[in-house]
Amino acid sequence: MSLVPKTARAVIIGGGVSGCSVAYHLAKAGWTDIVLLERKRLTSGTTWHAAGLIGQLRSSVNMTRLAKYSADLYVNLEAETGVSTGMRQVGSISVALTQARNEELLRQATTARIFGVDVAEISPAEVKAMYPHLNVSDVVGAVHLPLDGQCDPANIAMALAKGARMRGAKVLEGVKVTGVTKAAGRVTGVDYMVEGEPGYIAADVVINCGGMWGRDLAEDSGVTLPLHACEHFYLITEPIAGLGHLPVLRVPDECAYYKSDAGKMMIGAFEPKAKPWGMGGIREDFEFDTLPEDWDHFQPILESAMERMPLFQSAGIHTFFNGPESFTPDDRYYLGEAPELGGYWVAAGYNSVGIAGSGGAGMALAHWITEGEAPFDLWEVDIRRAQPFQRNRKYLKERVSETLGLLYADHFPYRQMATSRGVRRSPLHEHLKARGAVFGEVAGWERANWFANEGQAREYEYSWGRQNWFGNAAAEHKAVRTGVGLFDMTSFGKIRVEGRDACAFLQSVCANDVDVPAGRIVYTQMLNARGGIESDLTVTRLSETAYLMVVPGATLQRDLAWLRRHLGDAFAVITDVTAAESVLCVMGPKSRELLQAVSPADFSNEAHPFGTAREIEIGMGLARAHRVTYVGELGWELYVSADQTAHVFEALEAADKGLKLCGLHVLDSCRIEKGYRHFGHDITDEDHVLEAGLGFAVKTAKGDFIGREAVLRKREEGLARRMVQFKLRDPMPMLYHNEAIVRDGRIVGPITSGNYGHHLGGAVGLGYVPCAGESVEQVLASTYEIEVAGQRFAADASLAPMYDPKSERVRM
Numbered sequence: 001m002s003l004v005p006k007t008a009r010a011v012i013i014g015g016g017v018s019g020c021s022v023a024y025h026l027a028k029a030g031w032t033d034i035v036l037l038e039r040k041r042l043t044s045g046t047t048w049h050a051a052g053l054i055g056q057l058r059s060s061v062n063m064t065r066l067a068k069y070s071a072d073l074y075v076n077l078e079a080e081t082g083v084s085t086g087m088r089q090v091g092s093i094s095v096a097l098t099q100a101r102n103e104e105l106l107r108q109a110t111t112a113r114i115f116g117v118d119v120a121e122i123s124p125a126e127v128k129a130m131y132p133h134l135n136v137s138d139v140v141g142a143v144h145l146p147l148d149g150q151c152d153p154a155n156i157a158m159a160l161a162k163g164a165r166m167r168g169a170k171v172l173e174g175v176k177v178t179g180v181t182k183a184a185g186r187v188t189g190v191d192y193m194v195e196g197e198p199g200y201i202a203a204d205v206v207i208n209c210g211g212m213w214g215r216d217l218a219e220d221s222g223v224t225l226p227l228h229a230c231e232h233f234y235l236i237t238e239p240i241a242g243l244g245h246l247p248v249l250r251v252p253d254e255c256a257y258y259k260s261d262a263g264k265m266m267i268g269a270f271e272p273k274a275k276p277w278g279m280g281g282i283r284e285d286f287e288f289d290t291l292p293e294d295w296d297h298f299q300p301i302l303e304s305a306m307e308r309m310p311l312f313q314s315a316g317i318h319t320f321f322n323g324p325e326s327f328t329p330d331d332r333y334y335l336g337e338a339p340e341l342g343g344y345w346v347a348a349g350y351n352s353v354g355i356a357g358s359g360g361a362g363m364a365l366a367h368w369i370t371e372g373e374a375p376f377d378l379w380e381v382d383i384r385r386a387q388p389f390q391r392n393r394k395y396l397k398e399r400v401s402e403t404l405g406l407l408y409a410d411h412f413p414y415r416q417m418a419t420s421r422g423v424r425r426s427p428l429h430e431h432l433k434a435r436g437a438v439f440g441e442v443a444g445w446e447r448a449n450w451f452a453n454e455g456q457a458r459e460y461e462y463s464w465g466r467q468n469w470f471g472n473a474a475a476e477h478k479a480v481r482t483g484v485g486l487f488d489m490t491s492f493g494k495i496r497v498e499g500r501d502a503c504a505f506l507q508s509v510c511a512n513d514v515d516v517p518a519g520r521i522v523y524t525q526m527l528n529a530r531g532g533i534e535s536d537l538t539v540t541r542l543s544e545t546a547y548l549m550v551v552p553g554a555t556l557q558r559d560l561a562w563l564r565r566h567l568g569d570a571f572a573v574i575t576d577v578t579a580a581e582s583v584l585c586v587m588g589p590k591s592r593e594l595l596q597a598v599s600p601a602d603f604s605n606e607a608h609p610f611g612t613a614r615e616i617e618i619g620m621g622l623a624r625a626h627r628v629t630y631v632g633e634l635g636w637e638l639y640v641s642a643d644q645t646a647h648v649f650e651a652l653e654a655a656d657k658g659l660k661l662c663g664l665h666v667l668d669s670c671r672i673e674k675g676y677r678h679f680g681h682d683i684t685d686e687d688h689v690l691e692a693g694l695g696f697a698v699k700t701a702k703g704d705f706i707g708r709e710a711v712l713r714k715r716e717e718g719l720a721r722r723m724v725q726f727k728l729r730d731p732m733p734m735l736y737h738n739e740a741i742v743r744d745g746r747i748v749g750p751i752t753s754g755n756y757g758h759h760l761g762g763a764v765g766l767g768y769v770p771c772a773g774e775s776v777e778q779v780l781a782s783t784y785e786i787e788v789a790g791q792r793f794a795a796d797a798s799l800a801p802m803y804d805p806k807s808e809r810v811r812m
């Protein structure tokens, strides 16, 4: 007990690999007054029994960056700390048994190459040469990463803990955190128990690295951390003569990974339907525990393994291991500061990549805590993407039974979850369903992604090429460009900011000038001090003291957190009004004609110009019509109170003006033709607003706001990179994101978002091109190609939108 300090700058809860890495990196960053508390012994939760695979192939650019950091760190950890980590760069092979899988592997390899990860495409014969035990008769292709490795996971954690201690951190075992104390919206410390005695540490920062305990621990503090344990299995054989040194092997099409160690083979599985565990909570005495064997569950995996690697037919079984690991609703872990409580940080929910992930994650989190900002865009794993409802344990239990298996499923574009659906629905859900909607899910919202024709199956047939709904999307796209389409965008996040200081407060967080007359809509960004984009939104002034901020559904919690964090003493109330109003977007050159047929209001340019909002009568109800667009056409977003939504929809439909129901896929393909940026992909907190090409929405003359200095500085320094729009000349290949931009033969960065431009007649992508000291003409004078799955395709490049560069259609 005497070892436990009374105060600390930071308390880290949990001594698994996550907590140890956070402690190591905080100490490395100079925060030495920190303490890690582990309820039992270090690694005794999930970490001790991990398989120890350290892979770098990830589906996105920033996850690749973090995985590469981990691999590089672990190689050097032993020399630094003297703790043997067992890290060996044996390399890894991932094999594809289908063309689709091969395309995915090759796409990932392209993404990895952008960050200098050593990766090569290899033939089945080369696989056989490296892995003689493997049956390669049906192998279609493979990739090899020579610097991937395997390690002893417990010792990685121990080495990180030692590295933290060497820099002054305290790492204490047998100390259980029983509560996190708080005052005025911030953490103040932790209560703990040690040897039956209570104690208290006052602290500025608390980091929940509690693994599968993390959800309940967070909930006690009112923090949302949606994760749930699942059983995860592997099997180790008796020693096999002549096994030799083998690379790690992944056969995702058979849900299996293989590792050789000390002459034995290990096979682990990510089976399609997993077994959630710990529904009633986790036993208090859980420590270095295992879960019961389940041969029936593992049998299908083992059967394929016997075919794939015949040595499994005769090898004796040494261990059948089953251990719990935490999984999350979207298979991505959580990092960052909880929006609900200042100073409460998390690094948990690792979805079976916690060993490979924690090195990079610990680095990133420590940077975020000590510097006040993430080292680069981490939105993919940001805790602020979690929705409060996702704390629901029934939801979590059902969802994680799917997400475990998804790790090795084909990660097709637009792939939708099958479990835990239907939680958040628009008032139009049944109307759209009856008219052929095929739904996808974002932040729990069911959204119509595309509309099936009469008699057409209402389901996705996934692939990397044109999917079964390509023709439907083309027709919807055409309706928006030539007629009138309707999108249900009720999932938009809606935030009201009201009060005496509402205007002054929003002026301080928005880069555009929002001190406008009531009825005006302002497109703006909220910037961080670096000029990076924290949020991309519209702000509508409703009255002298009231504003409506409209943000993407997925970023609502993040935006609310950003606003609340910066409110200070301003006299304004911030309220989430998302569920109160639906949003029906009526878009296309014939939208005026349609609205005119159902409303007595005047929709002319004079009466209702672009960028304004007016209350209108519609059918027998009321709506607020906002003249804005995300598809680059004449159009209005109708904000309708939830109770009148169905009525307004029916009135629009009854007008019989050729209205076509359109889905989110076409919203995206229209916006990319117009070059509109997509938050989280094209614009993130890492991307400077001027380099993103959004300088037109920044008004430095209005006075001070967050990011203003950074904007002024960048104007003086000049841009280091520019956002460019690309269109492939070959109309067949598809762009999604993370393909490589090749400038004059050299990879210069990733495509940040991509879709098919049905009007432009080819795949369109956006991405940054480094261009320090170059003029626009020089940037455009280069030859561009886009590398898709290892193949390069010629692309046209433009800084102005390729569709309607002068925005004449928006103002028609």
Ligand SMILES: Cc1cc2nc3c(=O)[nH]c(=O)nc-3n(C[C@H](O)[C@H](O)[C@H](O)COP(=O)(O)OP(=O)(O)OC[C@H]3O[C@@H](n4cnc5c(N)ncnc54)[C@H](O)[C@@H]3O)c2cc1C
Binding pocket: 013, 014, 015, 016, 017, 018, 019, 037, 038, 039, 040, 041, 042, 043, 044, 045, 046, 047, 048, 049, 050, 051, 052, 053, 054, 153, 175, 176, 177, 178, 209, 210, 211, 212, 213, 214, 217, 232, 233, 234, 268, 322, 323, 324, 325, 347, 348, 349, 350, 351, 352, 353, 354, 355, 356, 357
């Ligand atoms: C069978 C299996 C194989 C795996 N193979 C791999 C692999 O090959 N590669 C890979 O990258 N990952 C692998 N993983 C995943 C990896 O093991 C985990 O992602 C990782 O160990 C999670 O680490 P953690 O620190 O988040 O959780 P844990 O290791 O569970 O640590 C959390 C700690 O918090 C402590 N704690 C909880 N509550 C409190 C409290 N109130 N006070 C104090 N302490 C508390 C717990 O005692 C525990 O020690 C595998 C997992 C399993 C189950």
